[in-house]
Amino acid sequence: MASFLPMRIGEIQRIADTVVTITLEGVQGSPLPSYEPGAHVDIRLPNGLLRSYSLTAPYDRTRPYTIAVHRGRASGGGSSYIHEHLSPGDEVEVSVPRNLFPLLPGMHTSVLIAGGIGVTPLYCMAQHLTAQRRPWRLAYAARSRGAAAFADALQTLASQASAGLTLHFDDEAAGHVLNIENLIKEAPADAHFYCCGPGPMLDGYHAACSALERERVHCERFGGQAIQAASGSFEIELTRSSRTLHVGPDQTILDALLDAGIDVEYSCMQGICGSCVTPVLDGEPDHRDAFLSLDEQAAGDRIMICCSRSRSAKLVLDR
Ligand code: FES
Structure with a gap:
């Protein structure tokens, strides 16, 4: 699991029809953790939802973080909560920034x-x-x-x-x-x-x-495709822990792992952030995420366990 810091909402500013920027200030008095362009933070909202937002400006140890939040028609409750309920001074938990979309060094265009x-x-x-x-x-x-x-x-x-x-x-x-x-x-x-x-x-x-x-x-x-409802049941074999679990029709693989007391990294639970990626050693994943490219999905060697399922009766996971 990502580590979280308590942070305070600073300024909220509307910058487009359905977009606000929000500054996130540290409450512990020390500079905020650094990051590279392309990084995002996960925010744990008071309504229990966890949502990922990219940082809008390069790191500056003297400034707060800034995110931009679009209130979409298909909001799953995260962005609409932020637009309607968050105010300057509110406290939220914010993860240490992570970067799944890094900019490469070099003088190329x-x-x-x-x-x-x-x-x-x-x-x-x-x-x-x-x-x-x-x-x-x-x-x-x-x-x-x-x-x-x-x-x-x-x-x-x-x-x-x-x-x-x-x-x-x-x-x-x-x-x-x-x-x-x-x-x-x-x-x-x-x-x-x-x-x-x-x-x-x-x-x-x-x-x-x-x-x-x-x-x-x-x-x-981001949020490119709605996560389809779960369907069908299957088994997962976990090679590192030598366990086999049943994933029911209304469960995700992540649910099954957490229910079994297995510690797993995850964040958005929407197939967007990539933090729950798990290597697949055997079986055919049924990809439902919005993170892997089509080529990466076709390779079938990784799965986002928060939303994707299995086309085969069993998936063998390096977990
Ligand atoms: S938790 Fe974000 S992709 Fe699975």
Whole structure:
């Protein structure tokens, strides 16, 4: 399990139609733990939910953390709670930052591709790249100008850095979507690509990057696909603890492990954050997460145990 710190809500500021930024201040008087661009924190809300949010700005030991929270129509109760109930001064528990979407070092061009609130980690990366005088370009698709968090700040940053910025607003695009294939084709030969957005955008991104070396293709998926209801039962064999457990039709693998008293790392419980990833040694996973790429899911050697299930009667897990 990630370790958590007590933190206090500082400023809450509306920056787009359905997006607020929130500063999180330490309450223990010492500098907050450091992180690299692309990192996120998990917040344990007073209503019991645990939610993951990317940090919007590079680490500065003199400043609080800042996250951006989009209140989506499909909110599972986390972002709507934050928008409706949290106020400056409230205390929440916040995990030490973790980074599942790191920016690689080097002077190659970084091509950042954002959809909706997926812009958050990329905005942090763009600030860092600018400070490091490294080349970058960014394409950002949002429903409308009013819905586009950080659009003005990105325009200012891009002009300071002489970086390319493409803003795509669905309601001004006559039914066209952001052309990711062109972004890939037009990039320098050594460019690295970073994409964060909803599931359909990530699927298009992976298709457009299919001919590239995997090391140059980076992504973070958020809430892209609803987690389907559990169904069917199966067995899990745990090689490290030499145990076999039954996973019932209304249970997740994570539930079965926790019920059996086995300590496991997890966070979002939504197939988004990647913290519950578990190696698969045998059997066929039924992937229902929004974290692994389609290629990674097809490889079948890892599973997100908070939501994914099994197509075979038994899964053998390195756990
Ligand atoms: S706990 Fe976040 S993906 Fe499983």
